[in-house]
Amino acid sequence: MEFTSAAAREHYDAVREVLDGAVVGLDFDGTLSPVVDDPEAARLHPGAPGVLLELAEVVRAVAVITGRPARQAIAMGDLDALGNAMLDRGAELFVFGQYGNERWSSTEQRILSPRPPAGLASFERELPGVLRRADAAEAYIEEKGLAVAVHTRRMDDPTGAFERIVAPLTTLAERHHLTIEPGRNVVEIRSGDMHKGQAVRTFVAEQQAKGIVFGGDDLGDIEAFEAVRDLREEGLPGLVICSASTEQPDLVDLADLVVDGPAGVVDVLGSLLRDR
Known part of the structure; x- marks a missing residue:
């Protein structure tokens, strides 16, 4: 302690x-x-x-x-x-x-x-394409109902993949009026309320x-x-x-x-x- x-x-x-x-x-x-x-x-x-x-x-x-x-x-x-x-x-x-x-x-x-935040469903529809373009198509997508989390921990280069996805996910989240929460090789997208x-x-x-x-x-x-x-x-x-x-x-x-x-x-x- x-x-x-x-x-x-x-x-x-x-x-x-x-x-x-x-x-x-x-x-x-x-x-x-x-x-x-x-x-x-x-x-x-x-x-x-x-x-x-x-x-x-x-x-x-x-x-x-x-x-x-x-x-x-x-x-x-x-x-x-x-x-x-x-x-x-x-x-x-x-x-x-x-x-x-x-x-x-x-x-x-x-x-x-x-209720789920407005914009989350549209965000999820666009998410796979954003991940492919960031060379992170194998990232694990966790649907949470009120949020979605993208995990890179199970990928070959988790840190590199995480660094590649933060910026494009931030842009996508902002377009749908959502908040991004980076964590330990995970990016969570949710309402900021x-x-x-x-x-x-x-x-x-x-x-x-x-x-x-x-x-x-x-x-x-x-x-x-x-x-x-x-x-x-x-x-x-x-x-x-x-x-x-x-x-x-x-x-x-x-x-x-x-x-x-x-x-x-x-x-x-x-x-x-x-x-x-």
Whole structure:
């Protein structure tokens, strides 16, 4: 567990002191689940369910805040079973899918979702041609309902292919009034109306939280990191955990704690429980 500054240690201590009134929000891929070449093969780190269950008995609420569709995250993380276990202990689990556009809770057991953004269907029709012209026709296209993601991780030269597709996908997205979100050898295209920072603020407000812990690992988490830091400036104790990646060093500069992947995230959550 590596604090990025003396002030970061103070933020940890401030959250620890109000842990029973705090909320915890965590990204899925790279934070709770190790990053894998096949996005459909992602699963929670073995230590995550136990520490989340124990944490839920102490904090006000726990949420998974992910770019994945909520239904997909629930299935891959077995989050419905985890949510039921939390309910048995008087706690609740939330899932904010597709950057907060979708919502699920272990109490209601249904996903609330808006309509797909205007322009997405047209974007998807033009996408194969754009990829062919960028010499990336073999990129994996993941349709998410409210978004589409283009993965290069399984290609022979994932980094080179990623670099070739960013500019043309940006142009195509702008033409259809959509937002582009580059990540770890993946480019996601979605509506810009919602992001994880808004999801964090909504979660804090609805739970009337006395503190916030957020953990993430990719560029899609930057708004959430910034939201925690802004809430801290407003007087709310907050802790930002970066599940470190050499691919996304910018996140390290915004974090209070830098840890070694999902195993490190699990360790930090366990430390908060032990230190309270």
